[in-house]
Amino acid sequence: MPMLLDPRPSRRTFLTAGTVALTALFVPRGAVALTPALATGLVEQVATEITRIINSGRSESAMISDFDTMMGRYADMPTIAQSVLGPAARSASPGQISAFGDAFRGYMARKYGRRFREFIGGTVNVGGAQDQGRFVEVISTVNLRGTAPFEVRFRVWDRSGSALFIDMLIEGVSLVISERAEIGAILDRNGGSVDATIQTLRGMG
Numbered sequence: 001m002p003m004l005l006d007p008r009p010s011r012r013t014f015l016t017a018g019t020v021a022l023t024a025l026f027v028p029r030g031a032v033a034l035t036p037a038l039a040t041g042l043v044e045q046v047a048t049e050i051t052r053i054i055n056s057g058r059s060e061s062a063m064i065s066d067f068d069t070m071m072g073r074y075a076d077m078p079t080i081a082q083s084v085l086g087p088a089a090r091s092a093s094p095g096q097i098s099a100f101g102d103a104f105r106g107y108m109a110r111k112y113g114r115r116f117r118e119f120i121g122g123t124v125n126v127g128g129a130q131d132q133g134r135f136v137e138v139i140s141t142v143n144l145r146g147t148a149p150f151e152v153r154f155r156v157w158d159r160s161g162s163a164l165f166i167d168m169l170i171e172g173v174s175l176v177i178s179e180r181a182e183i184g185a186i187l188d189r190n191g192g193s194v195d196a197t198i199q200t201l202r203g204m205g
Contacts, residue, residue, distance in 0.1 A: 033158070034136060034156065034157065034158040034163055035131075035136070036128075036129035036130065036131055036136050036138075037129070038136075038163055039129050039136035039138050039154075039156040039163060040126060040129045040138050042074065042138075042154075042156055042163050042164075042165075043126050043138045043140060043154045043156070044126050045074075046070075046074055046154075046165075047124045047126065047140075049070055049074075050067075050070070050116075053066045053067060053070070053116065054116050054119060060113075060114060060116075060117075063113055063116055064109050064110055064113035064114065065109075067109045067112070067113040067116070068105060068106060068109035068113070071105055071108060071109060072105060074164060074165055075105075075164055075165045075166075076157070076159075076160050076162075076164040076165065076166050077101050077104070077105050078097070078098075078101050078160070079159070079160065079166055080101075080104075080165075080166060080167070080176060081097065081100055081101035081104045081105075082097060082101075083166075083176050083180065084104060084176060084179045084180045084183050085097070085100055085180075085183060085187075085194070086180055086183070086184055086187075088187055088192065088194055088197075092194045096194045096195065096198070099198050100194060100197070100198050100201075103198045103201040103202050104179075104183075104201055106201070106202065106205070107201045107202075107204050107205045108179075108205070109205070110204070110205030111204070111205040114205075119144065121145050122142065122143060122144040122145065123142070123143045124140050124141075124142050124143075124152075125140060125141045125142075125143070126138065126139075126140045127139045127140060127141065132155075134157060135155045135156055135157040135166060136155075136156050136157070137153050137154070137155050137156075138153065138154040138155075138156060139151065139153050140152050140153070140154065150170065150171050151170075151171055151172075152168060152169065152170050152171075153168065153169040154168050155167040155168065155169070183197070183201075186200050186201070
């Protein structure tokens with residue numbers, strides 16, 4: 001069933017945010033195991049939540065704040081942040097990992113939330129879901145005005161105790177891998193310093 005993204009979905013990358021994100025179908029720790037049907041429900045809920053934010057008529061800053069909250073609820077941000085940080089995560093302290101995760105989430109919310117106004121009259125058609133072992137992959141087709149339909153695959157798992165997103169693939173391109181390359185470049189510019197990278201991210205997006 002198509003989900004209307006009335007005022008302002010962004011271009012293809014927006015759905016990575018996060019989809020990235022990236023949310024109210026919450027599965028408590030110890031509850032029912034993740035199934036393709038449950039993962040599909042999560043994706044449908046996220047599409048509904050994004051539509052609500054887009055149609056809210058709120059200011060850009062308020063919508064970005066709502067998107068940030070949504071990402072925190074639906075995406076496994078600690079897992080995503082560590083993956084995006086790459087090898088630097090192995091030597092980072094728990095405090096640095098936590099601070100990086102918060103900074104990265106805010107960066108993603110600003111980066112993609114500012115593009116909401118580009119999504120007028122778009123739809124997300126949620127299709128089938130496939131159990132891939134470590135995660136369930138939910139397949140959807142996105143239709144935006146002025147562009148050909150394109151595929152977005154949402155990867156959902158429950159390793160953290162809740163059904164959450166861990167990645168999105170837009171026409172086969174992983175959001176996590178794309179952001180890892182960007183964060184790697186920022187780390188390089190900061191001489192490999194995680195703390196400096198955190199400060200940089202806080203001012204980006």
